[in-house]
Every structure is written in C-alpha cells, then in structure tokens.
Amino acid sequence: MEELLSRMAKGDHRRTAELFAEPVDWRLSWPAEGHPAVPWVRARSTRAEVVDHFAALEAYHVPERNGTSVTHLLVDGRHAVVLGEIAQTVRASGTAYASPFALHLTVEDGLITRFHVYEDSLTVARALSA
Secondary structure, rough: OOHHHHHHHOOOHHHHHHHHEEEEEEEEOOOOOOOOOOOOOOOOOOOHHHHHHHHHHHHOHHHHHOEEEEEEEEEEEEEEEEEEEEEEEEOOOOOOOEEEEEEEEEEEEEEEEEEEEEEHHHHHHHHHHH
C-alpha cells in the first residue's frame, strides 16, 4: 500500500502499474458512460491501461499543484481502504478543485487485484468542463 502511494505521488506511472495484477478489477465511481470532459474515466484491466490512466490524469492536471492528501489508511487482511482528499488544478483552465475520496484495494500474491475509487465525480466534471 505504501509503495503504491509513493509511486503514485512520484508520478512513476510504469512502476506504479507494475504493482497491479492482470486483469485488475478497476472501477471509478462514475456513470458507466463516463463524461466527455474527463477522458481517463473508463474501464481498465491491464497494466498498460493503468499507465494510460495515470498519464491522462497528469496530462489534464498541473502536477506541481497536486495537493492530494491521505488522512486514513485501513488494512484488514488482503483489503485496504485509503481515505483522503483529492486536490487538483486543471491544466487547461487553471481551475482548482477538491473532493473527498475513498480507495478500496485488494492485494493478492503481492499484486493489486481490485482498485475501486469513490469520489465526488460531479465536482471533477464541473472543474474539467470550466
């Protein structure tokens, strides 16, 4: 868990993806059809798609202004829950936004088999649509 958060914070997308199983059970708390202003929200199942997800997040945001924070890390066997707040700035418009988040992970044989993110998707979509 700590290694995942460290690699994500460093923007090391390929090394981050190495921590994921193939296939991975990937879910973001968005409507199935996603949102046109938020292209990284879509189904994923491979390491290459995990790299693409994190690269797209970086492309649409200003990494130097990322203020995302983790407030709680809960582990119960192979399950982990990360709670915190996403704080990002949209690259194209300069719009800043924040949203609480929860991340539910399952780790089996040292690899992440489940990656489910719950966030305020309306806040994110509004910021990216500005």
